[in-house]
Amino acid sequence: MEISECPLCGAAAKPSDKKCNYCKSEFFVTSIAYLGNMDSGSFNKYLKYYKELINKEPNNTEGLLGLGLCYLQMGTYPLAQKCFEQIIEHSPEISQSYYYFTLSFIKGRRLMSISLKEAKLIETYLNTAIQLDDSVPQYKLLLAMLKRDYFEMNGLKVQPPCFSDILNNIQGSEISKKEIERLFDSIKVGSQQLFLSNLVLV
Numbered sequence: 001m002e003i004s005e006c007p008l009c010g011a012a013a014k015p016s017d018k019k020c021n022y023c024k025s026e027f028f029v030t031s032i033a034y035l036g037n038m039d040s041g042s043f044n045k046y047l048k049y050y051k052e053l054i055n056k057e058p059n060n061t062e063g064l065l066g067l068g069l070c071y072l073q074m075g076t077y078p079l080a081q082k083c084f085e086q087i088i089e090h091s092p093e094i095s096q097s098y099y100y101f102t103l104s105f106i107k108g109r110r111l112m113s114i115s116l117k118e119a120k121l122i123e124t125y126l127n128t129a130i131q132l133d134d135s136v137p138q139y140k141l142l143l144a145m146l147k148r149d150y151f152e153m154n155g156l157k158v159q160p161p162c163f164s165d166i167l168n169n170i171q172g173s174e175i176s177k178k179e180i181e182r183l184f185d186s187i188k189v190g191s192q193q194l195f196l197s198n199l200v201l202v
């Protein structure tokens with residue numbers, strides 16, 4: 001994909017640029033944290049830009065990730081899910097797509113109420129994301145939530161590590177407030193505080 005101008009301000013850009021030399025915005029969004037801090041005018045410009053990009057190049061990974069994140073931020077879960085599924089199929093090495101897939105897949109439900117089949121799929125996806133990138137605390141946070149609020153609360157056997165071991169592993173980690181907001185909009189648990197008490201929200 002060749003970028004010729006900034007999606008936000010329209011300044012000219014070279015194909016090798018990753019961000020705008022003029023307004024400093026990123027061309028490709030890779031996390032909810034970045035999108036969540038944007039005003040609605042900028043958000044809509046990104047959304048339009050990614051839609052046009054995917055019309056031209058349906059399997060563009062960076063475009064699909066950006067578009068999926070826009071849909072997730074809007075709460076349009078089925079469209080978000082489709083984008084992340086497509087990335088997993090064509091570029092299985094992108095860790096974010098597994099994590100954000102699970103958010104769009106659960107669609108605001110309480111973890112405890114999902115089916116065993118769904119819980120196993122989510123567990124597999126989160127373990128894959130962690131294997132690909134061990135340094136992102138929200139992947140482990142969501143795995144801990146799944147083990148506690150689905151497996152333990154339903155009286156099912158928990159494959160080690162248990163939820164408290166996972167939380168100890170990410171103790172003191174920094175997570176963006178926007179990332180946490182999106183997580184708890186997409187996935188409900190019995191007690192949010194149980195999972196957040198040892199994390200630093202920034």
Ligand SMILES: [Zn+2]
Pocket residue numbers: 006007008009010011020021022023024025
């Ligand atoms: Zn710009």
